[in-house]
Amino acid sequence: MTKSDEKKKLKDIEISVPLVYGNIAYWLGKKASEYQSHKWTVYVRGATNEDISVVIKKVVFQLHSSFNNPTRVIEEPPFEVSESGWGEFEIAITLHFHSDVCDKPLSLYHHLKLYPEDESGPLTMKKPVVVEHYDEIVFPDPCESFLARVQNHPALTFPRLPSGYNLPAPMQVDDNGKKKRGDTKDHSLGQWFTSFSEADELLQLAAARQQVQAHIAKLRRQISLLEGQNQTIKTGSDP
Amino acid sequence: MGGTDAKDILGLPKTPLSLTQEKKSRPQKESHRKPDGISREVYALTGGVAPLMPSIDVTHLKRPPPHDEKVAWQWLPVKSSARKDDLQLYHWVRVVNDVPPTGDYSFAKYNKSVDVLKYTDDEYENHLTDPVSVWTKEETDQLFELCERFDLRFTVIADRFPLSRTVEELKDRYYSVTRALLRARAQSPAELANHPLIKEPYDMTRDRERKRALSMVLSQSRHQEKKDAEILAEAKRITEMRLAARRAAEPDVPANENIGSVSPSSNSQLPATAVAPSTLTMADYASTLASLRMLHVYLRTYGLEQMVQAASSAVGLRTIKRVEQTLQDLGVNLKPKVPTKTVCDEHLELRKEILTLLNLQKQYKESEGSSHREGTYAAMPDTPKDRVFASEPFSFGAERPIKKEPKRKGPGRRSDTPSPAHKRPRKLKASDL
Numbered sequence: 001m002t003k004s005d006e007k008k009k010l011k012d013i014e015i016s017v018p019l020v021y022g023n024i025a026y027w028l029g030k031k032a033s034e035y036q037s038h039k040w041t042v043y044v045r046g047a048t049n050e051d052i053s054v055v056i057k058k059v060v061f062q063l064h065s066s067f068n069n070p071t072r073v074i075e076e077p078p079f080e081v082s083e084s085g086w087g088e089f090e091i092a093i094t095l096h097f098h099s100d101v102c103d104k105p106l107s108l109y110h111h112l113k114l115y116p117e118d119e120s121g122p123l124t125m126k127k128p129v130v131v132e133h134y135d136e137i138v139f140p141d142p143c144e145s146f147l148a149r150v151q152n153h154p155a156l157t158f159p160r161l162p163s164g165y166n167l168p169a170p171m172q173v174d175d176n177g178k179k180k181r182g183d184t185k186d187h188s189l190g191q192w193f194t195s196f197s198e199a200d201e202l203l204q205l206a207a208a209r210q211q212v213q214a215h216i217a218k219l220r221r222q223i224s225l226l227e228g229q230n231q232t233i234k235t236g237s238d239p
Numbered sequence: 240m241g242g243t244d245a246k247d248i249l250g251l252p253k254t255p256l257s258l259t260q261e262k263k264s265r266p267q268k269e270s271h272r273k274p275d276g277i278s279r280e281v282y283a284l285t286g287g288v289a290p291l292m293p294s295i296d297v298t299h300l301k302r303p304p305p306h307d308e309k310v311a312w313q314w315l316p317v318k319s320s321a322r323k324d325d326l327q328l329y330h331w332v333r334v335v336n337d338v339p340p341t342g343d344y345s346f347a348k349y350n351k352s353v354d355v356l357k358y359t360d361d362e363y364e365n366h367l368t369d370p371v372s373v374w375t376k377e378e379t380d381q382l383f384e385l386c387e388r389f390d391l392r393f394t395v396i397a398d399r400f401p402l403s404r405t406v407e408e409l410k411d412r413y414y415s416v417t418r419a420l421l422r423a424r425a426q427s428p429a430e431l432a433n434h435p436l437i438k439e440p441y442d443m444t445r446d447r448e449r450k451r452a453l454s455m456v457l458s459q460s461r462h463q464e465k466k467d468a469e470i471l472a473e474a475k476r477i478t479e480m481r482l483a484a485r486r487a488a489e490p491d492v493p494a495n496e497n498i499g500s501v502s503p504s505s506n507s508q509l510p511a512t513a514v515a516p517s518t519l520t521m522a523d524y525a526s527t528l529a530s531l532r533m534l535h536v537y538l539r540t541y542g543l544e545q546m547v548q549a550a551s552s553a554v555g556l557r558t559i560k561r562v563e564q565t566l567q568d569l570g571v572n573l574k575p576k577v578p579t580k581t582v583c584d585e586h587l588e589l590r591k592e593i594l595t596l597l598n599l600q601k602q603y604k605e606s607e608g609s610s611h612r613e614g615t616y617a618a619m620p621d622t623p624k625d626r627v628f629a630s631e632p633f634s635f636g637a638e639r640p641i642k643k644e645p646k647r648k649g650p651g652r653r654s655d656t657p658s659p660a661h662k663r664p665r666k667l668k669a670s671d672l
Contacts, residue, residue: 208566212592
């Protein structure tokens with residue numbers, strides 16, 4: 001273990017932070033020029049629009065080299081970069097965590113999308129193109145101080161601790177004003193945010209599993225039937 | 240060429256027949272060799288056609304000596320700077336125009352020797368006495384004398400050394416004495432820094448280990464070689480699986496790099512290659528989980544990918560494709576759109592179940608095949624093309640109203656969109672009896 005003894009780690013406890021990352025792009029219409037046809041924003045936000053700066057210290061967006069200062073470091077929420085341009089390219093989004101959370105950064109990759117899927121339709125200035133992806137950061141072995149600091153924070157899923165386990169009281173006092181600023185509930189683009197629900201996918205998966213299990217059971221019956229038949233053939237009696 | 244010369248030397252008479260034969264064959268060869276500057280073989284390679292451009296400049300070839308020079312060979316005494324004694328030797332010398340060649344004997348420059356340092360008695364007492372007191376002064380003196388005589392060829396020195404010492408011990412003593420001597424004599428430590436003896440000091444144990452390893456490689460039987468190759472392939476596979484973990488690896492990861500040829504037989508750490516596929520998969524899952532833990536942070540989609548790979552590692556590509564096809568037929572996203580922990584766990588379980596199903600299908604076919612051979616017909620006809628779920632869209636049990644969240648107006652990506660065929664529940668068509 002590389003961390004010092006005071007930060008003890010617990011087994012089989014994971015903290016996960018649901019995230020949504022992606023971009024929103026507006027066509028500039030009349031104001032569009034050849035090199036600045038769209039105005040776009042690439043961002044990382046909490047999936048429930050809560051404040052992820054409790055975990056994330058800074059986010060580095062690596063844009064295409066044709067942009068000025070293509071390495072954009074955002075140290076405060078909301079973690080986003082707005083630019084104007086014409087091209088679609090891959091953006092590397094690197095999340096840096098607070099020191100008690102994790103030393104290593106984590107990278108995401110997002111392909112900037114400006115043009116709508118339906119290529120034949122006319123471009124409109126009113127509705128932006130929105131592409132969002134859902135993912136979760138998993139911390140498989142969080143240290144105690146991290147656990148203590150974030151317990152009850154709405155931005156992440158806190159694990160159930162083993163019974164009798166008591167976390168020390170959090171050392172930092174949450175600054176309410178800061179917390180409010182960090183969440184994206186009142187974001188200007190918030191109306192376009194997708195709400196990801198696991199319910200549909202779970203339903204789909206459960207139904208699929210049911211079907212597969214039914215088939216498995218049936219096949220097992222058939223196989224044992226066949227084997228029974230083979231046995232009787234071998235012994236020479238009629239089935 | 241050979242034939243006539245040999246006969247000449249032996250003084251045998253040359254039979255006229257053989258002579259004419261030789262003469263005949265030679266002009267033939269001559270004509271083949273005719274093209275100047277290329278050997279016969281190369282000429283044949285190019286198809287027996289003369290090159291368009293001369294490949295070798297004719298002037299680079301051996302020229303006949305110019306006619307104005309008179310060359311004679313004389314038996315003359317030779318002086319060489321390499322010789323320190325007074326021995327007078329003679330040899331044939333090519334004399335041109337009555338002027339014998341000047342200059343040193345041409346091979347004298349190759350008389351190189353090693354600079355073995357000589358120490359005085361004082362120096363010995365001050366710096367060079369062996370701390371472990373195995374080496375006495377006499378022994379060290381003898382060693383150095385032999386080193387000089389034999390140009391540091393330690394195997395020879397070891398052979399000649401009056402006391403029996405191993406080559407490594409001799410080397411160690413020589414190098415440490417020389418090193419100490421260099422340090423003692425140097426004006427400043429800086430000028431020594433680049434001396435090879437200081438930069439890379441001789442290490443006796445490493446030398447021994449290296450020689451032992453080499454001899455082990457040499458003495459490996461073919462059987463062991465094969466086993467080693469197998470184990471290395473297995474190790475490679477395992478290290479590739481753990482590649483991500485390796486970057487953040489903690490020292491207690493079992494060190495698979497030790498599987499060099501140094502100890503081929505002591506590889507009890509690796510699972511035997513004969514482990515049954517199901518247990519191997521369990522080991523894969525466990526090791527994947529372990530390697531994910533060691534990352535300290537990862538994306539859930541990445542974690543799922545790793546687990547799926549672990550599940551697929553024991554099966555072939557065709558089976559993997561079939562699993563994916565089945566997932567599609569069932570209407571499940573190959574990569575979950577909302578990868579929460581529950582969703583990912585369910586997804587993985589579903590994949591495992593599909594694998595079980597495919598295995599059972601295979602088993603069923605085999606037992607059906609054998610029962611066919613017995614002359615009876617099995618109860619069920621085959622499902623067409625192994626795609627159990629192909630022609631039926633499935634019911635999801637109940638109607639699925641997609642609840643739209645308030646304020647969702649945008650054309651954002653939906654987590655899943657049902658296709659129209661899924662709306663009506665339909666019975667499974669796979670053969671029911």
